[in-house]
Amino acid sequence: MRTLGILPLAWLALLQGARAEEVVASVAASLRAPSTEIVRRFEAEHPGAKLLLAFGASNELASQIEAGAPVEVFLAADEESVARLASKGLLLEGSVVPFAGNRLVVVRPDAAELRLAEPRDLVQPALRRLALPGWGVPLGHYAREWLARRGILADLADRIVVTANAPATLAAVELGQADAAIVYATDARVAKRARVAFDIPDAEQPRIRYLGALTHRAGPGARAFLDFVRGPGAAILEAAGFRAAP
Amino acid sequence: MSETPLLAITALTLRVAAVATLLLLPVALLLGFALARRSFRGKALVQALVALPMVLPPVAVGLAILLAVSALDWPIAFTWWGAVAAAVAVCFPLLVRGCEQAFAEVDPRYEQVARSLGLGPARSFLRVSLPLARRGVLYGALLAFTRALGEFGATAIVAGIIPGRTETLALGIWSRVQLGDYRAALALCIASFALALVAMLAAEGWLRRGRA
Numbered sequence: 001m002r003t004l005g006i007l008p009l010a011w012l013a014l015l016q017g018a019r020a021e022e023v024v025a026s027v028a029a030s031l032r033a034p035s036t037e038i039v040r041r042f043e044a045e046h047p048g049a050k051l052l053l054a055f056g057a058s059n060e061l062a063s064q065i066e067a068g069a070p071v072e073v074f075l076a077a078d079e080e081s082v083a084r085l086a087s088k089g090l091l092l093e094g095s096v097v098p099f100a101g102n103r104l105v106v107v108r109p110d111a112a113e114l115r116l117a118e119p120r121d122l123v124q125p126a127l128r129r130l131a132l133p134g135w136g137v138p139l140g141h142y143a144r145e146w147l148a149r150r151g152i153l154a155d156l157a158d159r160i161v162v163t164a165n166a167p168a169t170l171a172a173v174e175l176g177q178a179d180a181a182i183v184y185a186t187d188a189r190v191a192k193r194a195r196v197a198f199d200i201p202d203a204e205q206p207r208i209r210y211l212g213a214l215t216h217r218a219g220p221g222a223r224a225f226l227d228f229v230r231g232p233g234a235a236i237l238e239a240a241g242f243r244a245a246p
Numbered sequence: 247m248s249e250t251p252l253l254a255i256t257a258l259t260l261r262v263a264a265v266a267t268l269l270l271l272p273v274a275l276l277l278g279f280a281l282a283r284r285s286f287r288g289k290a291l292v293q294a295l296v297a298l299p300m301v302l303p304p305v306a307v308g309l310a311i312l313l314a315v316s317a318l319d320w321p322i323a324f325t326w327w328g329a330v331a332a333a334v335a336v337c338f339p340l341l342v343r344g345c346e347q348a349f350a351e352v353d354p355r356y357e358q359v360a361r362s363l364g365l366g367p368a369r370s371f372l373r374v375s376l377p378l379a380r381r382g383v384l385y386g387a388l389l390a391f392t393r394a395l396g397e398f399g400a401t402a403i404v405a406g407i408i409p410g411r412t413e414t415l416a417l418g419i420w421s422r423v424q425l426g427d428y429r430a431a432l433a434l435c436i437a438s439f440a441l442a443l444v445a446m447l448a449a450e451g452w453l454r455r456g457r458a
Contacts, residue, residue, distance in 0.1 A: 024408060029425055052410040055425055069324045069406050164424045171426025
């Protein structure tokens with residue numbers, strides 16, 4: 001039968017399995033923009049090394065690692081996700097290191113006519129949808145904490161559009177699916193169809209601390225990558241608007 | 247690089263679907279033949295069980311596979327073999343039922359004649375039943391293959407979404423939408439569309455050739 005001709009093709013495809021020294025890293029979605037440059041520089045300095053980055057909300061990435069995903073490096077946007085893995089003995093002891101910080105800002109679509117200049121403007125009836133990730137996602141947690149401290153979380157509760165992670169929250173505003181969102185300052189910088197409505201004062205900023213860690217699967221490539229993120233990577237993160245770890 | 251090239255994602259998707267279909271084919275042929283020719287107690291139950299993965303939510307199928315491979319200590323979770331396992335489970339009913347119908351359309355008298363002329367059951371199957379059922383079997387295989395190309399729910403659970411390792415087109419679209427990167431998601435959608443179109447055109451072509 002002529003159809004059996006696809007057999008060799010399929011097995012040929014199978015053979016291309018073997019690859020270079022690959023490192024799988026789970027990376028907080030808010031690090032997506034600078035990660036491209038960090039990986040490019042790292043791979044240039046470490047010939048033969050190849051990084052595979054899986055982006056997502058830190059809590060979700062932690063769940064995947066718990067479920068047995070073959071991850072060697074974890075770059076999280078909060079301390080909770082890392083602490084959860086550490087408490088279950090899934091991280092290499094002593095490998096947890098802070099490497100960056102961030103800030104929250106309130107963003108709005110470019111085109112909107114809403115007056116949005118201070119926190120109390122968020123509760124006006126004309127603002128119908130505020131994009132935020134769920135409580136479990138670091139950004140969702142930080143933002144709700146701030147809203148609660150300002151005493152406006154309850155007013156906004158039924159207007160929150162729940163998004164999956166930090167970049168998706170910005171995208172909801174850029175696509176006009178939400179009238180406003182609380183996002184990381186670093187994500188707001190790369191927005192194309194949204195802009196910062198107002199900044200949140202330093203005194204009210206939550207403590208946002210990015211932590212890096214290695215799992216028990218970590219090989220030399222993974223260690224070198226985490227070292228690189230803390231070392232030469234710091235300048236790339238700074239250029240992308242990240243702060244030093246608080 | 248952090249962003250897997252479109253071509254690599256497409257190649258992986260094709261590889262997973264092709265391997266899953268090839269692994270399924272022998273099992274589906276035998277089971278389909280048995281279901282078409284034999285009547286036995288509990289046949290309705292077997293048929294219902296065969297159809298189950300198609301009726302269940304793929305996510306549930308995926309979870310069942312994940313738990314099963316963990317219990318059996320098979321190291322396929324979060325590898326591309328995990329994606330193959332998910333595709334095998336989800337496409338199993340399509341191919342088995344396809345083969346069953348294909349064999350049911352073959353007049354058993356041909357087989358009886360072959361047997362009376364001294365052919366054993368295996369030879370009669372390979373030289374009479376299978377060639378006569380070829381078109382239906384092919385169609386079932388193509389249906390299973392195209393279904394495997396788009397498999398999402400079970401695959402996401404068993405294989406995870408690891409760029410460059412288990413990220414197929416469907417998983418890639420999902421992860422990009424999740425990140426709010428609709429442009430990149432759309433590029434993968436277009437690739438999926440092209441792949442599906444080519445597969446269906448090939449199916450039509452094969453069917454027409456089979457008829458001639």
